[in-house]
Structures are given as structure tokens and as C-alpha cells.
Amino acid sequence: MTESMWKGGHDIADRCARIFEDNGLGGPRNMEELVTRVSNISGKPVMIEPLGDERWETITALWVSYPASDLVLVRATDTHLYRTHCILHELAHIIYRHPGCSDLASAEVVQSLISDGATVRGRVVNPQAVRVASERSETIEGEAENLARLLGRSLLRPRYAAGEKSFG
Amino acid sequence: MVTLQTVAFAVLCLVAVLRVGSARSNPHARMSWLASVVGALALLTLGSVIPLGVLDGALGGTNLIYLVQNLLATTAFWLVLQAAASQESEDTPHSRRRYWVLGVILVAFSVAFLFIDRGPTSPTFIHDNVDQLAAVLCASIYLAGIGGISLQLMLAVRRRRLVAYWPFVVGGALAIVACINEIVWLFIAHAHAVDARTQALGYALFDPFFYLGVILIVAGILSFTVRKWNRETQMTLAIRQLSRITQRAGLTSATAEDGPATGGPQLSVAYDLLISIHDETVAGRVQLTARERRVLSRAEALVTRELGMAEAR
């Protein structure tokens, strides 16, 4: 069996469930509503741009936190669903108020995006990178991924959920 | 039009049988399930399946079956309305006023019924006694009740996607037209305003409008049942195929611990599998075959269709 890329466990799951509950994250029905909710939580506008491509290699999304706004970048070449999940992962970092990640700031694709005072964090699916990452960083990524999955579930409601509930 | 009544009865029975399972497992579905059972009973009282003489005979042979039919039909329409309206106010406590409305309608036409001087069993009981104002009022109150409930049903679904809810809108409209038509012709008959042939033509309009309306509303209900079954069957298949990929690749699927899932466990499972497979592919730990890629994109299309598309509450 291949080792899971994302740190899990009960502690992380419990924290995520609590944050999900406390912030009323089950309310939004689509990405637009969710982004509005997240930017209310962070107090900064959140912009989402499909900017990257396969040259990003194992970076599937980036979160650049500027002093006055948050920018989430995803790869335009990924499928809608995968891209959505990667956005949710970065939104989860914002909700968690996670710090930036200094390792990634030196990466080539990232440097052009960083201006003074910006921090950056990326969703990297690289087993090697995870192994060398610090315990803290692993936890941060595990938290974001776990919360992203809760957010994804919440957005995944059958199209006619209400009708199916009454008439299904 | 015995045939339309029989068709409507058969459709309602079918729906009642098909939905027993979901009524048992899902309390929200019970209202509309009960509506199909009560509606089927109401249609049974018309005498197209069991002869009217037998049914009314059991009640004393004085057309009491007509009152029973009205009570059942009104309740069935009201139950459909409750099922549709409960979607609107999911979080608000159930309004007592709704029960009052039903109660007032039932009592009103029952009281009028008691004032009718009733003869022996007749399938055209009201039309036979149209000279009595009580008969005209009894039928008119009943029909106005059904029409009013149908109007409320149309209003309850007006903000929903027409592509799925049109049978309720069109069915409700047909029922309203049927009810208004019948009330008008009852009063015309009471006043002896037209000849017998014209009168018969006017009465004859009721059945096609009313029973087509009923059939459409029931078809609307059934469409959601079928939609749900269809999706669940496809999802079960997709999950099986995706699991085969993860097993082949030796992946441990990273699933979030049981959390607040609103989309049903199947969608969540499929979602987690899809994301894991994508992650592993990007990381270069898994190479998908052409066939697996096809399976992946088919399953992904199924899940993506439900992403952020839920109807407004």
C-alpha cells in the first residue's frame, strides 16, 4: 500500500469538524457563496484564478496571502472537480489562518507572484516533499486537506436535494 | 371517462408500492407517500375498480361514499402540498395554520353534505340532486378547496427549476381549470339555464382536465424517485470502478473522517476516490491505463454534475 499523502488522524478530523461547524461552512451551496463566506471570515477579499498549468508539476494550487487580499491560483489544465478541490484546500488554509511556507517561496513559478509582505503556501502532491517537511507543516497540510474534503462534501448536494427528500 | 380514472388509480398504486422503501427510511418522504395511498383510496371510491353499489352499499347505500371520496381526495391534495411546501420552510417549525385550513374545508363540505336529501346510490349523485342548493354547495366547497390547494401547490414550487417541477405546475393548473369548470356548470344546472345536451357537455369537461392533472402531479413526484434511484445506481457502479483503480494501484484512499456530509455518503466516497486518484497521478505514483482514464472521467462527470448545483432552499 502506498502511504497516504495527507496527514490524518482523529485530532485533525475533530479540529476540522469543529471549525466547519463554528464557521457555518455547511451553509454555502456553491463556490461563489463559499468564497464570500471565507472572505468574511478572513476580512479580506479572496480572488481565484486558474493561472497555472502542468509546468507547476506537483504544485496543484497556490495561496498567496497579500496584506489586503488573498489570491488562490489553480492549474487551468486540471479538471473542474480536481481544481475545485484544490481551491477548497487553499480556502481551508485561509479559514485556518495558517502561516505561509518558506520552502515554497523560493520555487521558480512562485517567485514572480510574491511582492513585499506576501506569504505563500502551495498544495504540493509530492510524497518526497512531504517526508522532508516538518511535523508542523505536515499537520498544517493535513488540516487543510481534511477541511477541504468536508467543504467538498458540503458542496456536493444532489441537484434536486430538496425535491428528492420530499418525493424521492 | 372510466379509463382515465382507472389509469390514475393504477399510477397512484404503482407509486405507493414503489416508494414504500423510501417512505420507511426517509421521514420527509412520508407525506407524499401517504398522499399517493390516500389518493389511490379516493380514486377507488369512484367505482371504476370496485363497483360503486358494493362500496356505498357497505355504508348503507345512501351515497355516503361521495362524502368519503371528497374527504380522501382533499386530504391527498393537501398532503402533496405539505410535501412540496416543507421544502420551502425546512427550518421553520411546522405551521399549525395549515391543519386549520384542511380542517375548515373538510368540515365545511361535510356540513353541507348533511343537508342534502340523499337518494339511493348513484354515480352521478350530485348531478342528480343539483336542484338542492346543499348539493351544489357541498360539491362547490369541495372543488374550491381542491382548486385552492392546487393553486398553493403551484405557488410553492414557483421558485424551483421548471425543468423538474413543471408537472406540478401544469397538473395544478389543469386541476384548477377542472374545478372552476365544474362549479360553474353546477350553478348553471341549478338555475336550469341551458338544455340537457349543453349541460352534459359542460360536465364532461371535468374528467379529462382533473385526472390528467392528477396523473401529472403523481408523475412529478415519481420523477424525483426515479432521478434518485438513477443517480444512486450510477454512483454505486462508479464507486466500484474507481475502487478497482485504487486497489490496482495500491492506494490508501484518504477520506475525511465522518463529517458533516450533506450530499449522501455515495457522493462523498466517489469524491474522495477521485481526488486521491488525481493526486497520485500528478505525483507520478500511478499511471492510468487508457481504460482507467475513461472510467475516471465518466465517474468524474457524474460527481461534477452535482457540485454546487443544489437548488435554493
Ligand SMILES: [Zn+2]
Ligand atoms: Zn496546503
